Amino acid sequence: MTFAKDFSTSITSADPIVAALIAAEKKRQHDGLEMIPSESFPSKAVLEALGSVFNNKYSEGYPKKRYYGGNEFVDEVEQLAIDRAKQLFGAEHANVQPYSGSPANAAIYFALLERGDKVMGMSLSQGGHLTHGHSVNFSGKYYSFSQYGVDKETEQIDMDAVRKMAVAEQPKMIISGYTAYPRSIDFKGFAEIATEVGAYSMVDMSHIAGLIAGDSHPSPFPFTDVVMSTTHKTLCGPRGAMILSKKDDPLREKYHPESKLGIAQRIDKAVFPGLQGGPHNHAIAAKAVAFGEALQPSFKIFAKQIVKNAQALAVSLQAEGLRLVSGGTDNHLLLVDLTKLGVTGQQAETALDAACITVNKNTVPYDVRGPFDPSGIRLGTPALTCRGMKEQEMQDIGKWIGTVVKNWNDPAAIEKVRSSVMDLTKQYQMYE
Numbered sequence: 385m386t387f388a389k390d391f392s393t394s395i396t397s398a399d400p401i402v403a404a405l406i407a408a409e410k411k412r413q414h415d416g417l418e419m420i421p422s423e424s425f426p427s428k429a430v431l432e433a434l435g436s437v438f439n440n441k442y443s444e445g446y447p448k449k450r451y452y453g454g455n456e457f458v459d460e461v462e463q464l465a466i467d468r469a470k471q472l473f474g475a476e477h478a479n480v481q482p483y484s485g486s487p488a489n490a491a492i493y494f495a496l497l498e499r500g501d502k503v504m505g506m507s508l509s510q511g512g513h514l515t516h517g518h519s520v521n522f523s524g525k526y527y528s529f530s531q532y533g534v535d536k537e538t539e540q541i542d543m544d545a546v547r548k549m550a551v552a553e554q555p556k557m558i559i560s561g562y563t564a565y566p567r568s569i570d571f572k573g574f575a576e577i578a579t580e581v582g583a584y585s586m587v588d589m590s591h592i593a594g595l596i597a598g599d600s601h602p603s604p605f606p607f608t609d610v611v612m613s614t615t616h617k618t619l620c621g622p623r624g625a626m627i628l629s630k631k632d633d634p635l636r637e638k639y640h641p642e643s644k645l646g647i648a649q650r651i652d653k654a655v656f657p658g659l660q661g662g663p664h665n666h667a668i669a670a671k672a673v674a675f676g677e678a679l680q681p682s683f684k685i686f687a688k689q690i691v692k693n694a695q696a697l698a699v700s701l702q703a704e705g706l707r708l709v710s711g712g713t714d715n716h717l718l719l720v721d722l723t724k725l726g727v728t729g730q731q732a733e734t735a736l737d738a739a740c741i742t743v744n745k746n747t748v749p750y751d752v753r754g755p756f757d758p759s760g761i762r763l764g765t766p767a768l769t770c771r772g773m774k775e776q777e778m779q780d781i782g783k784w785i786g787t788v789v790k791n792w793n794d795p796a797a798i799e800k801v802r803s804s805v806m807d808l809t810k811q812y813q814m815y816e
């Protein structure tokens with residue numbers, strides 16, 4: 385009996401149980417309508433890089449400065465990812481090693497803040513992220529967060545209110561960029577407020593990075609100090625993240641008078657050896673592929689179509705009588721307030737799941753219900769746009785969603801929609 389690893393048998397025969405689960409998940413993704421706004425379908429090339437032998441290599445350190453031998457190709461692929469990321473966003477510095485968005489945000493705080501420092505971020509219940517200061521998260525425990533929200537009337541960010549809070553609180557960092565905010569973000573306004581109060585400006589563009597790369601949302605560059613992005617949302621890359629930043633530290637004298645380091649060096653030290661060990665080189669290779677795709681002219685058309693699709697979906701949902709938080713969308717996502725329909729976010733999510741339309745329940749601003757069964761659902765168009773769907777499909781899908789949420793208790797109505805979904809998705813093959 386040989387002890388050597390089997391390098392040739394494919395998973396189908398090597399582990400039929402896991403292989404069957406992969407096949408089932410592939411079919412689920414293909415048959416249904418994936419409308420969770422943080423998800424997308426990367427190209428086959430991205431998935432191939434992820435499944436490559438770069439997985440096998442240890443390379444603690446950075447290109448040309450490693451603690452391990454044998455890194456000539458790892459160096460090249462990481463440098464390529466760095467160069468492409470910088471080019472894509474016009475950034476001075478890029479670190480492509482963060483394992484995912486949450487650890488990348490931790491690295492930024494670790495690089496620029498001390499424990500207990502004051503930070504401003506949007507609360508989770510109004511559209512922010514857990515890592516922007518929620519009390520159950522490390523960010524809320526280790527740093528002193530002041531949380532802003534949206535205006536109660538417009539359900540949009542009121543920049544005057546943000547400025548007032550910043551002046552009153554005098555934070556060391558101000559974060560913008562969200563997970564459930566359907567409107568365009570005034571990154572320039574945030575950077576100006578940060579400059580005014582002597583705070584670092586940080587943007588978490590995880591959700592909208594693809595739109596920014598594709599010129600369909602204003603960019604936080606070059607004026608923002610430090611920008612985090614996941615690579616697996618609208619950027620359509622592998623699960624992972626990156627941190628882009630200025631090279632120098634404009635607030636060094638105020639906050640780090642003893643130090644010679646710029647923001648770029650602080651970030652690199654915080655990611656490794658501050659928080660992480662060996663980089664995930666298979667993910668970094670896949671990031672390089674995804675950034676290369678995003679640099680192509682066709683990516684701009686793709687990004688534009690994501691927004692067009694979201695707007696077409698908005699019109700269709702409103703025609704069904706659904707209320708959209710803030711009255712519409714400027715980006716890839718929509719937040720639907722179901723309160724008036726007498727159905728909860730959980731009931732809607734479950735009914736839509738039964739119709740093979742995947743969304744997630746979500747709080748709406750000033751929600752009177754709790755996060756486990758909130759008043760809304762959040763949906764988005766990136767994944768469907770990856771499949772090539774356009775406004776006409778969005779119009780149909782909006783009608784179907786309206787039918788399901790209004791008939792969430794009627795299995796026959798849901799089954800009818802499910803069968804229409806199947807007919808539609810059959811025409812959009814993926815991962816052949």
Ligand SMILES: *Cc1c(COP(=O)(O)O)cnc(C)c1O
Binds near residue numbers: 484486515588590614
């Ligand atoms: C998705 C997201 C994150 C976290 O990314 P993970 O990879 O899930 O850890 C952080 N911030 C924002 C705004 C996000 O949308």
